[in-house]
Structures are given as structure tokens and as C-alpha cells.
Amino acid sequence: MDNKVLINKIIPFSSVDGPGNRTAIFLQGCNFNCKYCHNPETINICNNCGECVKFCKFNALKLKNNKINYNQNNCVNCDECIKHCKYNSSPKVIEYTVSTLVNEILKYKNFIRGITFSGGECSINHLFITQFAKEIKQYNLDVYVDTNGYIDFTSLNDFVNIVDKFMLDVKAFDRNIHKKLTGKTNETVLKNLKFLIKNNKIYEIRTVLIKEIDYFDTINYVVPLIKDTNIRYKLIKYRKYGVRKKYKNLSAISDDEIKKIIQLFPKYFNFITV
Amino acid sequence: MNDVIKIIKNKNLSFEQKVIELARYAENSIAPIELSNETKEMIDKGIICDLFEGNAPYRPRYIIVDFNKFMKKGSTFLELSPPKTLLEAVNNLLIFYKHIPSITTMPVYIGNIDYILEPFIKGDEDYEVIKLFLNHIDKTITDSFCHANIGPKYTKAGELILKASKELQNPTPNITLKYDENITPIEFAKLAIETSLITAKPSFANDKIFRADFNGDYAIASCYNGLKIGGGSHTLVRSRLFRLAKESKNIDDFLNNQLVKLVNNMTDYMDKRIKFIVEESGFFESNFLVKEEFIKIDNFTAMFGIVGLAEAVNYLLKLEGKKDRFGHSKIANELGYKIIETIDNLVKKHKGIYCNFSNNKYLLHAQVGIDSDTDCTPGCRIPIGEEPEIFEHIIQSAPFHKFFPSGIGDVFRFDKTTRNNLESILDIIKGGFKQGLRYISFYEDNADVVRITGYLVKRSEIEKLDNNQVVLRDTTVLGKGARDNMKVLERKLRK
Ligand code: SF4
Ligand code: SF4
Numbered sequence: 001m002d003n004k005v006l007i008n009k010i011i012p013f014s015s016v017d018g019p020g021n022r023t024a025i026f027l028q029g030c031n032f033n034c035k036y037c038h039n040p041e042t043i044n045i046c047n048n049c050g051e052c053v054k055f056c057k058f059n060a061l062k063l064k065n066n067k068i069n070y071n072q073n074n075c076v077n078c079d080e081c082i083k084h085c086k087y088n089s090s091p092k093v094i095e096y097t098v099s100t101l102v103n104e105i106l107k108y109k110n111f112i113r114g115i116t117f118s119g120g121e122c123s124i125n126h127l128f129i130t131q132f133a134k135e136i137k138q139y140n141l142d143v144y145v146d147t148n149g150y151i152d153f154t155s156l157n158d159f160v161n162i163v164d165k166f167m168l169d170v171k172a173f174d175r176n177i178h179k180k181l182t183g184k185t186n187e188t189v190l191k192n193l194k195f196l197i198k199n200n201k202i203y204e205i206r207t208v209l210i211k212e213i214d215y216f217d218t219i220n221y222v223v224p225l226i227k228d229t230n231i232r233y234k235l236i237k238y239r240k241y242g243v244r245k246k247y248k249n250l251s252a253i254s255d256d257e258i259k260k261i262i263q264l265f266p267k268y269f270n271f272i273t274v
Numbered sequence: 275m276n277d278v279i280k281i282i283k284n285k286n287l288s289f290e291q292k293v294i295e296l297a298r299y300a301e302n303s304i305a306p307i308e309l310s311n312e313t314k315e316m317i318d319k320g321i322i323c324d325l326f327e328g329n330a331p332y333r334p335r336y337i338i339v340d341f342n343k344f345m346k347k348g349s350t351f352l353e354l355s356p357p358k359t360l361l362e363a364v365n366n367l368l369i370f371y372k373h374i375p376s377i378t379t380m381p382v383y384i385g386n387i388d389y390i391l392e393p394f395i396k397g398d399e400d401y402e403v404i405k406l407f408l409n410h411i412d413k414t415i416t417d418s419f420c421h422a423n424i425g426p427k428y429t430k431a432g433e434l435i436l437k438a439s440k441e442l443q444n445p446t447p448n449i450t451l452k453y454d455e456n457i458t459p460i461e462f463a464k465l466a467i468e469t470s471l472i473t474a475k476p477s478f479a480n481d482k483i484f485r486a487d488f489n490g491d492y493a494i495a496s497c498y499n500g501l502k503i504g505g506g507s508h509t510l511v512r513s514r515l516f517r518l519a520k521e522s523k524n525i526d527d528f529l530n531n532q533l534v535k536l537v538n539n540m541t542d543y544m545d546k547r548i549k550f551i552v553e554e555s556g557f558f559e560s561n562f563l564v565k566e567e568f569i570k571i572d573n574f575t576a577m578f579g580i581v582g583l584a585e586a587v588n589y590l591l592k593l594e595g596k597k598d599r600f601g602h603s604k605i606a607n608e609l610g611y612k613i614i615e616t617i618d619n620l621v622k623k624h625k626g627i628y629c630n631f632s633n634n635k636y637l638l639h640a641q642v643g644i645d646s647d648t649d650c651t652p653g654c655r656i657p658i659g660e661e662p663e664i665f666e667h668i669i670q671s672a673p674f675h676k677f678f679p680s681g682i683g684d685v686f687r688f689d690k691t692t693r694n695n696l697e698s699i700l701d702i703i704k705g706g707f708k709q710g711l712r713y714i715s716f717y718e719d720n721a722d723v724v725r726i727t728g729y730l731v732k733r734s735e736i737e738k739l740d741n742n743q744v745v746l747r748d749t750t751v752l753g754k755g756a757r758d759n760m761k762v763l764e765r766k767l768r769k
Contacts, residue, residue, distance in 0.1 A: 012665045013702065015692045015769065021701035108665060111705030113697075 002097040003128040008042050008090060008120060012108050018144045018167065018203060020113035023105055028093045030121040031150050032182040034171070036208060036250055038242040042120040043088040052081035052091050061091055070094070098132045105136060114142035114164070123147045126159040133162040144203060149192040150184060165203035166196050173221040177213055197225055204232040209258075211238075211251045216261075223265050235261065288744050290416065294379055301328040306554070307546050313539045321517045322540050324547070325510060325579075325644065326377070331547055332555040333375040335577075338493045339568045340504035341385035344370060351562035360394035364407045371415060374563065378748065380417045383495035383506075384447055388424040388432035395431045404431070405438040412444035418729040418749040419496045422447040426454045426481045428462040436469045436476070443723050445730035445747060449476035450494040450713075455704050457481070463703075464696045471693050474717035474725045477683065480675075480707045487679040497642050497728020498713050499681040502631050505573025507680065508548045511540055512579030512641040514650050515586035515613070525590045525609065529616055537620040544576050544636060545627055552628045575632040577680045578621050579641035582650030583610050584657050601656030601670055610654065611673060614638075618677050640674070640682035642727035645755020652727050653682055661766040668706045675712035683713035685725050687765040690718055719767055726753045726762050733763075 006028040011017075014024040030043045037043065050063040060074035061081060068091045075092065082090050096104070105115060115136060117129055122145060133143040142164040149168050153160050170193060171186070172178040178186035196202045205222055209215045219235075226233060238252045281287070281295045307329065309317070316322045327335060345363065348355040352373065357363035367385070374381035391404075411420065424432045439449065451458070451466045458481075466476050477498065484492045484500050493503050501507055513536055522528035552558055552571065563569045584600040587610045591598050598606040618638060626634045640653025651657045654674040661667055664686060675682050692699060699716065706714055715725050722733050731753030735745050739754045756762045 012663065013698075013768075015695040015698035019697060020695070021698040021705075108705075110708045111665060111668070111702055113701055 002099060003125075003131050004095055004097050005101070005125050005128040006045065006093045007096050007101075008039075008093050010104065013111065014116070017116040017118065017146065018114065018165070021111060022114050022116050022144070023108050023112050024116045024118055025101075025122075026118050027120045027122040027125055028090070029124055030119055030148075031124060032121065032148050032184055033088075034182045035247040036181070036210065036238055036243055038239070040088045040242075040244050041082040041085065041090040046085075046089040046091055046093060047087060049087065052085050055080045055084045098128065098135060101132060102135050105141070106139065109139055109141065112141065114144060116144040116146055116167075118146035121148050121150065123149075123151045123153075123159075126151065126156055130159045130162055137162075148182070149189040149196075152188050153192045154195050160196075160199065160201060163201070166201050167204045167206065168193060168196060168202055169206050169208075170218060170222055171208065172213065172215075173218040174214065181213070193222075193225065197229065197231070200229075202226075202229075202231045204234050206234045206236055208236045208238050209253050209261075211253045215253075219261065219265065286739070286742060286744055288416075288746065291748055294748075297379075298326070298328060301330050301332075305329045307550050309543065309546070310539070312535075313543050316536070316539055317543075319517060319521075320514055321521070321536065322543060323512055323514065324543075325512060325641075327509060327511075327547070328377075330555070331509065331551045333377075333557050333561075334506050334508045334551055334574065335377045335510050336382050336495050336499060336501060336507040337374055337376055337563065337569060338383045338495055338501045338503050338506040338573075339370075339374055339381075339385070339563060341367075341390050343504070343568055345390050347566070349562070349566055349568075351566060357394070360391065360396075360400055360403055363391055363394045364403060368407070368410055368414075371411070375561075376419075378417045378419060380415045380420055382419050382421060382499075383493050383501070384411065384415075384420060384422050386423045386425075386452075386493075388429045388435055389427075391431040392429040395429075395434070397430065398434075400430075401434050401438065404434040405442065408435065408438050408447070409442055409444065412442070412446040413746070415446055416747045418445040418448055418731065418747060420447045421493075421495045421497075422449050423452060423479075423494050424449060424476065425452040425462070425466075426457040428459050432462065433465065436465050439475065440469045440472050443473045443721075443732075445474075445723055445732055445735075445749065448497075448728075448730055450479050450498070451476040452481040452484070452494070453478045453703065453707070454481040455707070460697075460700070463700055467696045467699050467703075468693070470716055471688060471690075471696075471699075471718040472721060473723045474715070474721060474730050475723075477713060477715035477725075478703050478707075480712050482707070483675070483710070483712050484679075494713075497681065498683045498715075499577070499639065500637075500679050500712075502573045502575065504567075504569055505571075505575070505631055506569060507637075508551050508574055508576045508628065509544055510577040510579050510639060510641070511544050511547070512581055512639070513540060514582045514647070515580055516582035516589060516650050519586040519589045522590065522593070524593055528586075528590055529612065533613070533616050533620060537617065537624065540578065541621065541624040541626065541636065544578065548576055548626070548628050571628060572630040575629045575680070576626060576636045577639040578617075578636040579639040580614075580617065580654075581641045581643050581647065581652055583613065583654045584651045585649060586613065599660065601660060601662060601667075607670060614654065614674060614677050637680035638678045639680040640678045642729075643756070643760065645752045645759060648759045651760075653678075655684060658761050658765050664702065664768050668702070668709060668711060672706065672709040672711045675710055678712065681713070681728075683715055683728070684711070685727075685765065686714070686716040686768050688716055688718055689767050689769040690720060691769060693718065724763065726756045727760070729753070 008028045009026040011024040017024040053061045060071045062069040145163045146167040376382045522532045587600040600606045642652040729749050735750045736754045
């Protein structure tokens with residue numbers, strides 16, 4: 001069976017999603033609902049309500065048989081549709097099968113070292129990724145997965161084995177804070193963290209730094225776990241850009257505070273993205 | 275004479291720049307080369323242009339000295355014996371450079387400087403000498419068409435040259451790394467990429483393709499011109515294809531009549547210029563470079579340049595009522611390809627003179643344009659402001675590269691975030707080279723040294739010109755013109 005998946009966006013060349021030049025694939029749908037999400041339009045699968053159609057001035061959207069019909073050739077990426085979707089979704093999502101996606105990637109093959117799946121939360125589609133990875137590896141490309149770690153990986157052997165490396169978000173160590181931030185608790189995330197470290201499957205761990213939240217707690221938990229590994233720990237400074245209005249009360253930490261962290265744990269932070 | 279006094283009184287020219295301008299004026303006061311009326315008309319219309327080579331060429335345009343020979347033998351004329359130490363080597367070279375003529379009066383090729391210095395390098399302690407050497411070049415060869423080559427192999431000298439370039443951030447010399455993924459180590463390539471993000475050089479040349487085209491060793495000179503070592507190019511004449519398109523009734527007329535007329539007139543003009551250099555000017559009889567066999571006439575060729583393919587294609591399609599644009603549509607790209615293929619065939623049919631090395635065929639060159647070109651995009655490039663995503667850009671551009679052994683290349687501007695992932699750029703270079711790309715350059719968004727079209731300038735020096743101050747390098751004047759007329763600093767930002 002050819003698995004299918006909904007893709008929100010493909011970035012053919014990305015220099016910020018793992019080692020070397022990579023194609024980044026953003027899958028639609030997420031099992032978290034993070035307050036600081038920068039692309040909330042990837043959270044839900046479109047329910048075909050049709051609200052967004054009337055906002056498209058470029059004739060790229062139609063409602064046919066109660067389903068959204070998206071014409072990529074007409075779309076100018078003005079994102080008016082996304083702005084008006086009340087359901088944290090996007091009508092500009094395209095369905096791919098494993099073989100259509102492989103064919104797409106082969107166009108970039110000479111230029112890239114691998115593929116990074118991101119989202120949304122791509123691990124929801126672990127069956128698709130597993131099948132896709134088996135195919136694409138014939139062409140000497142590797143597969144990275146950027147995940148929130150909410151699904152229990154310890155029982156997904158095929159998936160964990162075929163994926164070369166994971167980029168794992170550790171959003172907060174404290175269970176309650178995690179719940180407040182993402183809507184879900186973090187037991188599985190922390191279990192996955194240890195499991196993936198043990199199996200040498202992590203490329204990078206990420207934590208977003210928000211002023212209102214005790215990030216030291218999280219950093220203090222992660223650093224000892226990666227002490228003798230070559231895992232990168234990337235701290236991301238929270239930005240308001242793209243975040244939904246109702247959550248704009250969160251704020252960024254100052255550069256002085258960042259300096260303080262780097263002084264405390266000098267060798268664990270390859271770089272801090274601001 | 276009015277112009278002479280204007281040059282003399284010009285407050286924006288340095289002394290050296292005035293001397294050169296005056297010499298140009300004198301040369302252009304005579305016209306010993308006789309042209310047909312048709313050629314003259316095409317020159318007047320700006321269809322054919324010799325890029326200020328002058329009316330009476332008394333030296334070849336590009337001279338590619340055999341530096342290996344110079345290092346081994348020294349020079350009788352310059353009374354220099356072969357060097358035994360790094361200081362002697364560097365000193366000999368700096369002397370030698372000042373005696374290599376060109377169209378700008380300054381050398382356009384200064385050697386595979388890493389390989390020629392490597393035998394004298396002991397280690398990191400030689401950094402200071404390398405730095406002084408490079409800085410001396412920048413301050414005395416005040417024209418960034420001066421080009422050094424490094425690679426493809428790693429050398430300690432090469433490493434020190436890159437590190438010093440990174441520190442100095444000078445526009446001169448332009449540098450090319452000859453790159454072959456099987457020969458050039460990753461770390462060396464990464465250092466080159468980092469250097470290039472900081473100071474817009476080195477560019478990367480596809481060593482495999484150049485080696486095949488030049489049957490072995492070659493040099494990259496001036497902007498990105500592939501030429502034979504121990505030779506050079508007598509002349510570079512170019513055509514603005516857009517202006518030729520404007521003479522055409524339709525695509526058919528352009529391909530079947532106008533291009534034939536162009537190639538006939540341009541090659542005839544080139545023949546005549548070469549004949550003058552070789553048979554009249556006395557250069558090949560008297561110059562010490564020839565006498566001591568640092569260059570040989572047998573290694574020379576001549577360059578047939580084109581600019582403004584994009585505008586020509588768009589114009590011709592518009593004549594036929596089509597809105598397709600070069601770089602964005604299959605029809606437009608295919609017409610571009612057809613035009614270059616036709617030119618290539620026609621130029622190959624012409625039997626030129628004194629170009630033994632290239633079987634008396636003139637080599638195609640995708641010329642990068644000059645500051646006064648407001649209607650022509652360099653060579654076969656996609657106009658600035660219309661560039662597609664980098665992947666599509668490279669795929670679109672690559673098929674053209676095989677036609678241009680004497681130079682073609684693309685320039686990309688990267689966002690500063692890429693500095694955290696140098697290998698991502700290396701992957702793009704490798705992919706491009708696999709795709710047939712011959713030459714690629716890049717720089718970082720906020721760097722002071724930037725690549726204009728083929729040559730480099732310091733933004734801070736252009737600003738001086740904006741304020742009517744005298745500047746050291748003549749290429750800065752060209753860069754300012756290109757910024758104002760060709761929007762070259764507004765290339766699409768790649769992330
Ligand atoms: S994208 Fe949003 S607004 Fe548009 S049809 Fe889907 S759910 Fe409705
Ligand atoms: S982004 Fe595309 S589909 Fe959405 S409104 Fe704009 S043109 Fe229409």
C-alpha cells in the first residue's frame with residue numbers, strides 16, 4: 001500500500017534543518033497546541049468549512065463537492081486564506097503518496113544530503129515516514145525527523161531504526177508548565193529523550209526560552225543527559241513574530257540573560273538562534 | 275584637446291588613473307584599424323562593443339604568464355634569479371606583477387599563488403608574510419580584475435592565503451578556488467566558503483570541466499575567464515544581444531539573419547584587431563614576456579563575448595505576442611538555449627587567426643556587462659529582481675555553461691544564517707557542478723566586500739565616491755555605476 005500524507009510546505013533547500021543542505025518537508029497536523037507556535041496554520045487538518053475561499057482574490061481556492069480545491073498555479077502566497085481560517089489550518093495543503101514525494105525529492109537529489117520532516121508534528125505520520133525513508137535511502141539521502149516527542153517511540157522500532165537522527169523539542173521539564181504551554185503533559189517526551197539518547201539517535205535538542213517560564217529548570221535537566229555526547233543543544237529565543245494574537249503576552253528574554261546561560265554551560269550550546 | 279584638460283583637472287581621479295586615461299586618449303586619437311561600414315554601424319548602435327580596448331591595441335587584452343617557469347628560471351630582463359626563500363619568492367613576484375601588461379595596465383592573472391609559494395612555506399609562522407604579500411597586491415594593483423587562483427589540492431600556503439584574505443577584506447586580488455570534490459578536502463572547501471561569505475572570494479571553479487576544455491592546466495583570470503597558461507586572449511569583443519534583437523523582425527529573422535550578420539562582422543573585427551596586435555604593434559617581437567617564453571603566441575586565443583541574452587529573449591518573444599520571461603518559462607529558456615547554440619555554431623565555423631591553441635576558433639565568453647549597460651543583464655544570467663529560487667536558478671543556468679570555456683558564472687547572495695552551516699553551501703556547489711555548472715560565486719548579505727558582476731568592490735569605497743572623494747581602485751568607479759544602473763547590490767537573498 002502506498003501511504004499518503006498531507007504536506008503544508010516543501011522547502012527545497014534549507015540550511016537550518018540539520019547538517020548540510022536539506023529539503024525540509026512540513027506535514028500538516030499537530031498533537032500539541034503550543035502557545036508560542038509560529039505557524040499555527042499547521043496545527044489542524046482542514047475541515048472544509050469553506051470560509052477561506054471568499055478571501056482568495058487569485059482564484060486559487062474553490063469549494064467542490066464540499067471539499068476545498070487548491071490550485072497551486074494561481075496561488076501567489078499572499079496567505080490571506082490562512083489569516084482568515086478560524087480553525088488553525090490551511091487550505092494550501094497537498095496530498096502526496098510515497099512515490100509522488102520520492103519523485104519530487106529526486107529533482108533536488110544532486111544538491112541535498114537528506115530530508116528533514118517537520119510540521120506540524122510529523123511523527124503522527126510515522127508509517128508514511130518509515131515507508132518513504134526505505135525508498136529514499138536507495139539514493140544515498142538521509143532522513144531526519146523534527147519532533148515534539150509526544151508519541152511513544154520506544155514501541156516504534158521500524159520508525160526509529162530507519163530515521164537517521166531526530167531533532168527533539170524539550171519544551172519544559174516541569175509537567176505543569178509543559179501542560180500550560182502545549183496543552184499536553186511531558187512524560188512521554190522525557191521518556192523519548194532518554195531512549196533516543198541511549199540509541200544515539202539525536203542530532204539536536206531544542207528549547208525555546210520564554211521570560212515568563214523557568215527555562216533554567218529545563219536546561220539543568222537536559223545538560224547532564226548530553227554531557228558526553230556530540231548532541232547539539234539549541235536554545236531558541238522566543239519571538240512574537242507569527243504567534244497568535246491571544247498569546248502575545250509572552251515575552252523574549254534579554255541578551256544579558258542569554259550571556260548568563262552561555263557562561264554557565266559554555267560547551268553545550270553550539271549556537272543560540274535569536 | 276578639451277577632453278585632455280578635463281582628465282587633467284578631474285578631481286575624482288587619482289594620479290595613476292589620470293595617466294591611464296591620458297594614454298587611452300592618445301591611443302584613441304588615431305584609428306589604424308579599418309572597419310567596414312557595416313561593422314562601424316553596428317558599433318555605433320552599440321550592438322558590437324570592444325569594451326574600451328582602444329583603437330590601436332599594443333598588447334593583448336589578457337596575458338596569462340607561466341609563473342612556474344618564472345619561479346624556476348627567474349628573469350633576465352628583470353635581473354631576478356630564482357628565489358630560494360619565501361621572502362625572495364614574494365619579492366620576485368611583486369616585482370614581476372608590475373611588468374605584466376593588460377588592457378587596464380595591471381595584470382589580470384597573478385598565478386596559482388598557493389602552489390607557487392608552497393615550496394617555501396614552513397608553517398603558521400609564515401602568515402605575516404602572506405598577509406603583507408596580499409596587502410601589497412591590493413594597494414599597488416589597484417584594479418580588482420587582478421585574479422589569483424588556488425587549489426584544487428590543499429596546501430598550507432592556500433590555507434594561509436584564505437585566512438589572510440578573511441582578515442584583510444580587500445577586494446584585490448580576486449581569487450578562485452579550483453574545486454574538485456575528489457581532490458579538494460572538505461575542511462579546505464569549508465574555509466574557502468567561510469572566507470567567501472566574509473569577503474566575497476574565492477569563487478569556485480569546476481576543475482573537472484575546465485581541465486577537460488583546456489586539455490590540462492588552465493587559469494582563471496579577470497572576472498572568471500578561463501584561459502591557457504603561458505598564453506592569454508588577444509582581445510575580447512562583445513555583442514549586446516538585446517540591441518541586436520531590436521533590429522529583428524521576428525525570432526526567425528534574429529536566428530537566421532541577424533546572428534549571421536553579427537558573427538560575420540564581429541569575427542572580422544576581431545581578426546583585424548588581432549592582426550594589428552600581432553603584426554603591427556610589435557608586442558610579440560619586443561616584449562620580454564615573449565622573449566623569455568613566459569608567454570607563447572601558440573597559447574593564445576580570443577574571446578567572443580555576449581551580454582543581455584535575457585533581454586533579447588524577452589524582447590523577441592514579445593514581438594510574437596508572448597509574455598514568457600527568460601528564467602521562468604520553458605519556451606523562453608529554450609529560445610535562449612537555441613540562440614547560444616546558434617552563436618556557438620557560427621563562431622566555430624569562422625577560422626580566426628593567431629589562435630593556435632583553440633584551433634583558430636574564438637572562445638565564447640558570457641561577458642558580465644559594464645557599468646553603463648542599463649539594458650543588458652550579464653551573459654546568460656537571469657535579471658536581478660527576477661531570480662527564481664536557488665534550485666530552479668541553478669538548473670536553469672547550468673545548460674549554458676558548457677558553451678563558455680572562457681567564462682560564465684552565477685552569483686548568489688546568502689543570508690547570514692548560512693554561516694552556521696557552511697556545508698549547506700558546499701552541497702549546493704557540488705550539486706551545481708554535477709549539473710554542469712562551470713563557475714559559482716557568492717557573498718554574505720552584510721559584507722563590506724561584495725561581488726559586482728565579476729569583480730569585487732568595497733561598499734565603503736563606493737560611499738566615498740558618492741561623496742566625491744578620490745578612491746584607490748578604478749574598479750570602484752565601475753562598481754558605483756553598476757550599483758546605480760544595474761541594481762547589482764539587490765540580488766535575491768538566499769536563506
Ligand atoms: S482552511 Fe480553514 S477556513 Fe479554509 S476550509 Fe479549511 S478549515 Fe475552513
Ligand atoms: S495564499 Fe494562495 S490560496 Fe491563499 S488567498 Fe492567497 S492566493 Fe489564495
